[in-house]
Amino acid sequence: MPEGSCTPLKWLTSISLSAFLSVSLLSACGSGDEPASNATNTTNATINPTSLPDNAPEVGTNIRDVANSAPKDVPEDVTEDKAQTATKTQTKATAAKVDKNGFREISWDELSPEGYEQNKIMDKYQPLIESTPEGSPEENKIFDKMMAELNSAPANAKLDGEKIKIPGFVSPLDEKDGKVTEFLLVPYFGACIHVPPPPLNNTLLIKPKASDAIPLEKSYDPVWVVGEMQVKTSSTDLAEAGYLIESASIEVYDVDTEEAKKAAATENP
Incomplete structure (x- = not known):
């Protein structure tokens, strides 16, 4: 979908929730280069400029789409099958993916x-x-009511205290000396700034280690966040978060590296 276009809600009834959230929130935006009217915007234009650089992802890009990118240099008819197989393999293996430090x-x-x-x-x-x-105003009211219900979604209490690693996009909250020192980790690019925030249980407040400030x-690139999860609601200038990770380690989400991993998973399921 071109940036800045509006997607009628009628088109969204047959797609998944994750796709619905990212696309329907885009429709509330009206323009990919201006903040959404019902998104809470930071007052610091340096941290969250209304215009994006040419190398920034398209507003609304979901981290799932980035994670499920098909391996490069593979014929198109083979790529789709390989990508789907890799995705299924990775989904089944997620629970077993624990690094040497227990994350x-x-x-x-x-x-x-x-x-x-x-x-x-x-x-x-x-x-x-x-x-x-x-x-119509009636449709907008229905949409608002539905979003309010989605935003009341509970967090997963079982994750409290777990050492986890999760990929996502950065919505900066604070910066010092040109580096992001606090941010929200969200599942799609532009959330809370150029489009409204995701549900509370899909928003994490991240306080990285000083050495890992971004x-x-x-800050337009996807990242891995590594740290101990706290199930704790936090209010910020941009949105409420249902989770908190302090002293988090930040790793670059290298798309080429992740594609290589998926290709390997496909060949060795």
Whole structure:
């Protein structure tokens, strides 16, 4: 979808929740280069400029899409099969991915407690969305009500105290000497700044180690966050977060490296 275009809610009833959230929040934005009207914006334009550099991801890009990028230099008809196989293999292996320091790689799906199905909220509101005139005040009210319910989603208490590693995008909160010293980790690019924030249980407040503060010019790139998870609600200038990681280690999310890993997983499931 081109940046700045609006996606009617009617088009969204047949796609997954994660895709719905990233795309529908984009529709609230109106323009990829201006902050969303119902997103809470930082007052520091240096940290979160309204215009993006040419090398920034498209607003709304989901970390799942980055993580599931197909390996390069493979014929198109083979790539899709390999990518799908690798994704399934990785999903099954996620729980077993523990590094030498005991940090377990988790997926964004694990941030919701077991048995909690956000898609049921979508299913409840879908008939109302389909039967309401597109773009009408009534449709907006339904959308707002649905988002409020999604935003009340509980965090996963089982993650409290766990040593985890999770990929995501950076929404800067504070900076010092040109480096981001505090940020929200979110599942899609531009969340809380250029589009509204994700649900509370899909938002993490990150306080990196001083040595791992992120240079502002690198804050557009996806990262790995490594640290001990705290299930704790925090209010920030941009959004509320359901999780907190202090003294976090930050690692570059190298797309080429991750693609190589997926290719290896495909060949050796």
